[in-house]
Amino acid sequence: MKLILIFISAALINNFVLTYFLGICPFLGVSNKTENAVNMGLATTFVMTLTAAVTWPIYYYVLVPFNIPFLQYVAFIIIIAALVQFVEMYIKKASPSLYRALGIFLPLITTNCAVLGLALFMVMREYGFLESIVFGFATGVGFTLAMVMMSGIREELEFADIPRHFQGISITLIIAGMMALAFMGFAGLIRG
Template identity: 55%
Template sequence: MGLFTIFAASILINNFVYYYFLGVCPFLGLSKKIDAAFSMGVAVTFVMALTAVVSWAINHWILIPYGLEYLQIVAFILVIASLVQLVEMFIRKTSPPLYQAMGIYLPLITVNCCIMGLALLASLKNYNFPETVVFGVGAGIGFTIAIVLMAAIREQLELADVPEAIKGAGMSLIVTGIIALAFLGFSGMIKQ
């Protein structure tokens, strides 16, 4: 599979939110305002790209050569936690308002199943280094598109006359399902 195919598939077809349904906590929690959603998407994309690089290196240079594949999950958790701490410190230093806007969701990137799913899927698919990097960046961009799209729709839903029974999380899940069906339409574009 070519790099462009992996990139396009990770954004549109195998979108982590709409296809794998991973990362739903920050997806629903931070998709109320476009600014916060975009910031979270960029932070997740950055962490996913770094996680892809570091987890590939650890997996191929330490775990596989020494027969320690059974430690993948522990190693990936340590990588993700370390990278999120670095991103959190960077955002706190460079943009305190953004740090405040992200609130509890920034440390929650540590347990964001999108990132762990990325590390495990890249390992499972046995991608080489460039493919892993492209997969990580594409998955992060796909997450960003998903969360920003949802934030834009939720901002419009605030102005709509939605029945009381499905306001809030109910309507968000309905919209997420409809968007997931729309993204499913891309699956015929690329053979996997």
């Protein structure tokens, strides 16, 4: 039950993009085509789940016993960078077609603050191992959802008549604001 709550909370109610503002760079940068948005979302979800699964044991079995949790930022960012590199190498070898589809997006994930944010939130909220994995996956799902919705709106937007100064980033941000308002409606899903 708790796992389901964590999933719904991370994917919808506390959507990383729309309530914590994490992962805004790819959200604005890669959301102009639905196809790209889906690929980026899937790659990020994969890395996030993996990050949760790797950073949790490292934090609780290496950093805490050696009494060096203050090194967590350095440790986490190195783990994430290494993970992304390994995932890239593995996909390149295992599935060249997927690699071509994701290609440029993979390295970008290292600097996606949602991934580091995920590891930090996981430690702050003291999730267990299984909870962390669910949390990582749900966060990825929420990120993908926001990306795909935004890209759908932006594809329609190309035909809209927007005032000149609002074109580009500005209108995208205002739409994101409206999406954030809409997502607030999910807050009623869970009480307390």
